[in-house]
Amino acid sequence: MRRAVRDLLRKDAPGSHQYAERESYVPSPKITFLIDHPKLTCQICQDTTLKLSSSSDDDDDTPQPGDFDYDESEDRTPAILPCAHVACTACMSAWLKEHDGCPFCREVHKHDRCQHPVGYRQLTHAAIASLPATKPEGGRVAPDCDRCSARARERRARDKMAGLADRYVRAREEAEMRPESGEAQDAHRRAKKAFERCGLDVGYEEVMAEHTAW
Ligand SMILES: [Zn+2]
Ligand SMILES: [Zn+2]
Ligand SMILES: [Zn+2]
Numbered sequence: 001m002r003r004a005v006r007d008l009l010r011k012d013a014p015g016s017h018q019y020a021e022r023e024s025y026v027p028s029p030k031i032t033f034l035i036d037h038p039k040l041t042c043q044i045c046q047d048t049t050l051k052l053s054s055s056s057d058d059d060d061d062t063p064q065p066g067d068f069d070y071d072e073s074e075d076r077t078p079a080i081l082p083c084a085h086v087a088c089t090a091c092m093s094a095w096l097k098e099h100d101g102c103p104f105c106r107e108v109h110k111h112d113r114c115q116h117p118v119g120y121r122q123l124t125h126a127a128i129a130s131l132p133a134t135k136p137e138g139g140r141v142a143p144d145c146d147r148c149s150a151r152a153r154e155r156r157a158r159d160k161m162a163g164l165a166d167r168y169v170r171a172r173e174e175a176e177m178r179p180e181s182g183e184a185q186d187a188h189r190r191a192k193k194a195f196e197r198c199g200l201d202v203g204y205e206e207v208m209a210e211h212t213a214w
Pocket of ligand 3: 111114115116144145146147148149
């Protein structure tokens with residue numbers, strides 16, 4: 001597999017494209033893989049058929065990412081970059097270990113703010129529904145990678161929680177001091193509710209972030 005990647009690098013000198021563009025460029029993956037079903041072959045190894053990996057209910061016991069015996073150099077699932085170029089996971093991961101940019105167009109995909117590289121996304125039945133649009137279809141790369149934005153979200157969630165906790169404690173004191181005031185009781189109820197649902201808002205933000213940008 002490593003050799004196939006090296007061969008591509010050698011053959012694919014600037015200006016000479018040895019690969020079939022239409023088999024490696026998939027700007028609308030949902031339409032291509034769920035509706036059109038063309039026969040695509042990985043243009044790096046010229047061997048792997050690119051099709052959505054079987055869902056978990058098929059009798060396929062190939063190790064999946066996250067399994068302890070998973071080996072990405074054996075994974076034939078299609079992998080896509082924001083520029084809409086596709087190769088099998090084995091080839092894409094081998095290429096990206098040694099290069100910064102896409103194996104086909106050489107575009108270097110980075111998150112603007114944190115400057116970490118944008119990884120490939122795997123095209124599986126489970127993942128394709130939440131795949132962000134590719135760049136040629138108007139998709140965008142998030143300013144921070146998942147890890148950095150999760151850290152920023154955690155920080156924001158902690159600050160928000162602390163602010164709402166403060167408000168809740170003050171409203172509760174006020175309500176205890178003025179049991180006859182409907183206004184104080186209302187404020188107490190609202191503050192309690194806001195404090196309790198804070199985590200839900202953060203969870204929603206997390207899901208939306210994952211589905212709308214790379
Ligand atoms: Zn391949
Ligand atoms: Zn590309
Ligand atoms: Zn980052």
